[in-house]
Amino acid sequence: MTHPSWQPWQGSGVPQPWQGTGVPQPWAGAGAPAMLASHADRERAVDVLKAGYGEGRLEHPEFERRVARAYAARTVGELALLVADLPQGPMAQPAAVMPVPGAFLPVPRPQTNGKAVGSAVCGALCLVSFGLTGVPAVVLGHAARAEMRRTGESGDGLALTGLVLGWLSTGCWALLLTLMVVAAAVSG
Structure with a gap:
């Protein structure tokens, strides 16, 4: 059975963006700039912006502009540009590791004979x-x-x-x- 040539899979031989090229391509993953952004990606970007604003890294008008652009972003690359100059969320400060003083350590119980x-x-x-x-x-x-x-x-x-x-x-x-x-x- 043959299909009419007007069907998309029968077309002119030029692959469409949604059609495969016949050669498997590696998936670029979540960090691909051209990948469409999900709602969760947008929310993560807004959370980073909120943290930057809360830390005093952004002024209020700049924060509002970036949040509006984050909700309007179509790709992950656009979101990455919005938060590129900010730390990726509140970063934990490395604390100096100090030994616990002996007065605060639990006293080991001696073993029963x-x-x-x-x-x-x-x-x-x-x-x-x-x-x-x-x-x-x-x-x-x-x-x-x-x-x-x-x-x-x-x-x-x-x-x-x-x-x-x-x-x-x-x-x-x-x-x-x-x-x-x-x-x-x-x-x-």
Whole structure:
């Protein structure tokens, strides 16, 4: 099927601006001066003008003229010319990087000693294990307190809890065994 020659795609062989040339052309991107400006492009240009006016870089009549031209601009290139002599919006001033004084830094919390935690757990298990974990609670508690004095770790309360429960359990068992030996000696 053939189309009449009056149709645009059949025309005289001269490509129209909206027709492709057959060879792919790279897209020039948003910064292309001839590209049509969008509403967002115009608003960005007006924002830059407002910032320039607010900073005292433009007088009021000049600001009004440029804003009117920005809203009437057809291409991105026209907008670029309107803001070329202004900074591109309010620019952040580089601040000197100074270290934070030590008084304002958070104090690092010392790590809890693992032996202190073990001592407290063994001390608590003395009640359930009928005192079998009392000796480990005492040993871990003393080792943890010595280690904490040397390293500065925290957990002294846990170690002390394990020590107290461990010694109470060991003392109760020692008392119970002593009473049993005395009772066996008396009865026997």
